Amino acid sequence: MSTVKGEGSVITNGKSNGISCEKLCFPKETESSGSSTDLPTDITENGTRKDDNLFADQPEATSGPAKSTVKPSSVSPAVSSIATPSLKMSPRQYNRLLLTQTYGSSYEVDEDYEKGSEEGLERVKELTVFYKNLLSSVGEDINRQGLLKTPERAAKAMWYFTKGYRQTIKDVVHNAIFEEDHDEMVIVRDIEMFSLCEHHLIPFIGKVSIGYLPRNKILGLSKVARIVEMFARRLQVQERLTKQIAKAITDAINPAGVGVVVEATHMCMVMRGVQKLNSKTMTSAMLGEFRDDPKTREEFLTLIGTN
């Protein structure tokens, strides 16, 4: 495998020529047209959170009781004209009032939905409006019985699919780094992964296998899967996802080496474009001894079943 310097390499079986979706229908020359000023402040241009470089002291931005992010002044004029917040209302109550007035009393506020975070409710509300427009744009009747709650459902689903933006590695590996005098390879194989391709917002689905050589520190096994989940629940390209996982494990426990192999089917290739039903894209990232020592790499690839 010609993996160098921790760059993900791409191997594809099937006849699809080793191209991942974004290269198929997103030619390079148009790729850099986006402006970084459009990005939320805590997400960098390549879709990484600034605090993915963890363990630096940082405020608990995404966990704990939600701070109020909804102020009456941030609400669009059309909406604020119908809501009449009382001074005693908490931002959350105010938000519910808005939701009820905008969508009627049938709007269900799911208590467990991101722990009822104000930001979550506000964003889901925005997304609901977008999805309504989307339905109209494709020629649907948004008042058709079967579609009445679709915008809201789709909004909640999209909010869930992108929940990784609201997590940090620090939250995820919290209290699960253990001192252990163990220096044999640790492998977690076939972790299921569901992500969205950032070029089409269409799923890519697959599995991730991770190995590392501990240097007196090991990571709780379930946390390995949660690291995968955190990065997968963002808009991604498979190559970056692979590297981010490898780097996060390196940063967390400073192992002698890390290997990550991701094998995925991209629905944007399957359902559109070249329509290659059985093509799989494989990416790998090898760091430390996994990169420098062919025997370590071989052992890893054999144990995860790709050799």
Ligand SMILES: [Zn+2]
């Ligand atoms: Zn795609």
